[in-house]
Amino acid sequence: MQVWSGSKSLTPDHKFEATELILDESAKRLVPVIRPPGLNDVAMVVWRVSVTTPECPRGREFILIVNDVTLQNGSFGVREDQVLVLVLVLVLVLVLVLVLCSLRSRSLRSLPPYHPAGRFLALPGIRLDSRPPTRSLCLVLALEPPPSLTCSSSSSASISSDDRQVFHLATSLAQEEGIPRIFVAANTGARIGLVDEVRNKFRVQWKDPLNPSSGMEFLYLDEDTVDVLVKRGMAQVEEVTASDGTRRSKLAAVVGPDGIGVENLRGSGKIAGGTCRAYRDIFTLTFVSGTSVGIGAYLVRLGQRAIQKGPPILLTGEAALNKVLGKKVYTSNYQLGGTQIMWSNGVAHEIVANDLMGVQAIMRWLSYVPARRGAGPPVLLSPSRKLLDPIDRKVYDPRRGPDPQTVYDPRMLLTGAVDAIGKWRGGLFDKDSFHESLDGWGMTTICGRARLGGIPVGVVLPEMRSVTCTHPADPADPDSKEQNVVQAGGVWFPDSAYKTATAIRDMNLEELPLFVLANWRGFSGGMRDMYEEILKFGSMIVENLVDYRHPIFVLVPPGGELRGGAWVVIDPTINPEHMEMYVDPSARGGILEPSGIVEIKYRRNQLLETMSRLDPEVASLSMQLTTAPEHERRGIAMQLKARQELLLPLYLKVAEHFADLHDVPARMLAKRCIHGIVDWTWSRQFFYARLRRRLGPAPFLSSPSL
Numbered sequence: 265m266q267v268w269s270g271s272k273s274l275t276p277d278h279k280f281e282a283t284e285l286i287l288d289e290s291a292k293r294l295v296p297v298i299r300p301p302g303l304n305d306v307a308m309v310v311w312r313v314s315v316t317t318p319e320c321p322r323g324r325e326f327i328l329i330v331n332d333v334t335l336q337n338g339s340f341g342v343r344e345d346q347v348l349v350l351v352l353v354l355v356l357v358l359v360l361v362l363v364l365c366s367l368r369s370r371s372l373r374s375l376p377p378y379h380p381a382g383r384f385l386a387l388p389g390i391r392l393d394s395r396p397p398t399r400s401l402c403l404v405l406a407l408e409p410p411p412s413l414t415c416s417s418s419s420s421a422s423i424s425s426d427d428r429q430v431f432h433l434a435t436s437l438a439q440e441e442g443i444p445r446i447f448v449a450a451n452t453g454a455r456i457g458l459v460d461e462v463r464n465k466f467r468v469q470w471k472d473p474l475n476p477s478s479g480m481e482f483l484y485l486d487e488d489t490v491d492v493l494v495k496r497g498m499a500q501v502e503e504v505t506a507s508d509g510t511r512r513s514k515l516a517a518v519v520g521p522d523g524i525g526v527e528n529l530r531g532s533g534k535i536a537g538g539t540c541r542a543y544r545d546i547f548t549l550t551f552v553s554g555t556s557v558g559i560g561a562y563l564v565r566l567g568q569r570a571i572q573k574g575p576p577i578l579l580t581g582e583a584a585l586n587k588v589l590g591k592k593v594y595t596s597n598y599q600l601g602g603t604q605i606m607w608s609n610g611v612a613h614e615i616v617a618n619d620l621m622g623v624q625a626i627m628r629w630l631s632y633v634p635a636r637r638g639a640g641p642p643v644l645l646s647p648s649r650k651l652l653d654p655i656d657r658k659v660y661d662p663r664r665g666p667d668p669q670t671v672y673d674p675r676m677l678l679t680g681a682v683d684a685i686g687k688w689r690g691g692l693f694d695k696d697s698f699h700e701s702l703d704g705w706g707m708t709t710i711c712g713r714a715r716l717g718g719i720p721v722g723v724v725l726p727e728m729r730s731v732t733c734t735h736p737a738d739p740a741d742p743d744s745k746e747q748n749v750v751q752a753g754g755v756w757f758p759d760s761a762y763k764t765a766t767a768i769r770d771m772n773l774e775e776l777p778l779f780v781l782a783n784w785r786g787f788s789g790g791m792r793d794m795y796e797e798i799l800k801f802g803s804m805i806v807e808n809l810v811d812y813r814h815p816i817f818v819l820v821p822p823g824g825e826l827r828g829g830a831w832v833v834i835d836p837t838i839n840p841e842h843m844e845m846y847v848d849p850s851a852r853g854g855i856l857e858p859s860g861i862v863e864i865k866y867r868r869n870q871l872l873e874t875m876s877r878l879d880p881e882v883a884s885l886s887m888q889l890t891t892a893p894e895h896e897r898r899g900i901a902m903q904l905k906a907r908q909e910l911l912l913p914l915y916l917k918v919a920e921h922f923a924d925l926h927d928v929p930a931r932m933l934a935k936r937c938i939h940g941i942v943d944w945t946w947s948r949q950f951f952y953a954r955l956r957r958r959l960g961p962a963p964f965l966s967s968p969s970l
Contacts, residue, residue: 428531442637450554459520576601660689706763722771
């Protein structure tokens, strides 16, 4: 977007087009329509939108699903579940026009006012037509009403059976076409309600009609209303005799219309399952723009990838929890599901400050994703088809930075940095192309997406610096305290191992080639870590690599090391069809670190034998000790021991160096454990060639101008 911000090759008329889709209840599908705004009778509005983006200069399409909060307060019903999102989506649409399509700068103050009758904002410059789509993603928005609208506690942005039907159809449409599905969420869960027709007509049979405090016997309908309500399916009754001997039509069940009770829960299960299947089939992303409760929270998680603006993601609100606990423990829903919770536990992949940044994050993520399932990665080039970052340049080595003695930020391997003389040096990937996700969770692992020669790729690597993991105190437990746990860099802990497995799974489903910059010393296997399932999460890394269907390049970076179980879970034999492994000449790999293997396999006795073989003085004293008279041996032994103690630290270093020679790249290559040795300085050019080779001949990889 920034690259094309000054381009004059595109005109606003070709940057944003939308066609509304409505629910055809007879055919149970979505059909296009051209109509004035405000005529929808379902609180879910859907558009097929076409936009032009830098990585898709010929345009890409998506399905935009929006809650209309002016209809049933934007709550989800049976029909709405099939369709999804309006009033604030119009703000989103405007942002799409402004941010993604490079329109002329336009102030938000120039927007027309909110139109209650039309139930949406009229947006200038948007043309509605019925053109067939070329590039699609399904954008599902469930948004909170404007401040001027008042919502009842029972239905405000809640989910009913109609909403679920719309949501389900929109998701199915995205799956059928293999296009992304975006869900912008702000809801209060399943819609609840009571049957007003029965509430206004029922009567109470008291045990003592003159004394209501004696208690209620049952509810009933009188003779004037029972036939009408039963015939309309509003209620079910049974004929009984009251304690006073009168015959009554006892109210046995209140049925009423669809969309007020358990049928909403059944619909919630349907869209939950559909969302889960959609995640496995197409690209799904959720932007939590407003509070998301109950089934809404589950939809956020089942879609896996989530961007959170600030409002909480909840299962139960603070008021309900306080009633259960019998006292006011929680003061805000933000304590339960705010960004400080969801960002730290990996539910939210990214945090943004406002809706504009949320839309930017959505489109940035989409820029790495194929236009359709199986369409190939969207290659980002300049308008003149040139690479934005030369592929044949050198790659920056952070060990040669301004302060080589300090542990560097491993992100510099990807992004580059300013060197010791103040000049910017590029990293492995294209300049400014790396974007990190899940950075608040499992912080000893770094994951994100980047570009190499314009081709989008996934990236996983370790954090080499120590990090602090904070576990907040629970207000419901007076004895709980905030805990700060320090985690060493270059080690997989339960949270970072789970994060690694999650990132690999996401990137596989996004059809991204994967780069793993492997510099792990192993897994943390203490008692707490074993209890927190480090073994399970480490195994998940292998499981997700086995399922990976796109090129995987494992590289041990300069000065890096790959040891023990860390090597095992990313060894290329896990998925030999798609995995390749390379190492830098300065990298190391083995079961244990040299100091560890010397402790076991090169002990003191072996060190003394080596010393006797190599040091002339020790060899001479040892010979004298065996031939000297008895009265001289004591003095010779003391001299020999003093010499050995003097040389022992030096020979310990010799032994460690000898053990280290077993871990060098030359031995790895000789034993065919790796595919090659790659100098980091020229790794960018090498991996670009390998990436193009593994992706094979495809139109989207037509040779750019270098």
